[in-house]
Amino acid sequence: MxxxxxxxxxxxxxxxxxxxxxxxxxxxxxxxxxxxxxxxxxxxxxxxxxxxxxxxxxxxxxxxxxxxxxxxxxxxxxxxxxxxxxxxxxxxxxxxxxxxxxxxxxxxxxxxxxxxTDEPVSTCLVLDDSPLQSLADITPETTIAFADPASSSGFFMPTHMLHEAGLTAGEDFQELFSGGHDRSFIALQEGQADVACTSTIFPTMAGQGDPMFPFDEGETRSIGESIGMxxxxxxxxxxxxxxxxxxxxxxxxxxxxxxxxxxxxxxxxxxxxxxxxxxxxxxxxxxxxxxxxxxxxxxxxxxxx
CATH class of the missing domain: 3.40.190.10 (Periplasmic binding protein-like II)
Incomplete structure (x- = not known):
């Protein structure tokens, strides 16, 4: 049931x-x-x-x-x-x-x-035509979408990654909690976010018509990856x-x-x-x-x- x-x-x-x-x-x-x-x-x-x-x-x-x-x-x-x-x-x-x-x-x-494993758990994605080329290009006006405040790949690991790059929420970028990985991609797609930090699993779904990752291959790219867990x-x-x-x-x-x-x-x-x-x-x-x-x-x- x-x-x-x-x-x-x-x-x-x-x-x-x-x-x-x-x-x-x-x-x-x-x-x-x-x-x-x-x-x-x-x-x-x-x-x-x-x-x-x-x-x-x-x-x-x-x-x-x-x-x-x-x-x-x-x-x-x-x-x-x-x-x-x-x-x-x-x-x-x-x-x-x-x-x-x-x-x-x-x-x-x-x-x-x-x-x-030692493989990266999280990745921070931008649209392919974004001016952001790396984490170093993030500014206080940049909005980053996270899935959930208790998500490993959608918040904690990318937050650690950003911290290691010297970036703090509210000072060096604005954070947006979307409510889910798929919703972070929608925010990125619709311009509500400049970056979507998520699990490395999702970009592998590009071009498959899966609503969990609504992008074709080449429409997004990563500007940073986290450590493993x-x-x-x-x-x-x-x-x-x-x-x-x-x-x-x-x-x-x-x-x-x-x-x-x-x-x-x-x-x-x-x-x-x-x-x-x-x-x-x-x-x-x-x-x-x-x-x-x-x-x-x-x-x-x-x-x-």
Missing amino acids: RMSAPLAACALAAASALALASCTTSSSGTTSDDDVIRFATLPLTDDPSVETPVDAMQELLEQETGMQVEITDVPNYSAVIEAIRAGHEDIGIMSGFPSALAVNTGEVDSLVAWPG PISLTFLGSQSMSAEKREALLAAIPAVFSDENRDVLGLYMEAMPEGLEPIVEPDRELFQPFVDIAAIADVDISDLE
Whole structure:
């Protein structure tokens, strides 16, 4: 079962028992809560005509766990973290920085994590005819679009990159939070932003007619790339889920999100490096580099409350 966006917004916005009671619907009259895995995801695209791998992911998880999987689309990374932290959702899939945000609360667990690589995570794009040739050309009048304040590739890593280039938001450039990677590209396309900082995955989609990256080859170019990340992706889990459900997920997640299912799961597998084994129940210390990188970029995630 997949919950609608208005239902998800209702359940998450208030973050209270009263809101949860008023917004949640039962998927089956005979299915207990312990038999349902509640999975919070971010929509891959705003285009309802585009096929996404959500249904395939749901089916594979149900096959591996033997439980019903209920997927809820939520608006942003912070909403996913809060939903899991409050016990409204059981799991969510996150990149490195929002995972560090969650783990550092001490109230959310990392169930399974995939190691990162030394390859750049983020790139800052301009239109091909832009006068900007490098980060050094950015001025206080330059508007840079970021996906989300809790996005690894769409905010934290490019912010670190810009910081290392001696650039500070509000002083050396203006920042625009678009609400999603695809929306950053729209802002760039329509002239609302001069630069769009995003994941290095998206430029590889050029010329494919994918609404997530609405450019042809040669229409954009990069003026800077970030460093890599120690953790590429994490499945976060609620500490309030049952032991049975947790054990089922610890076994199922690595089996489902494997190279064998890479083509079927599409974008969900893009950030998982091929040939690297996931880490089951990783230690909290593995997320410390994200805290260090954030500190360099003047973003403190170590004591989120």
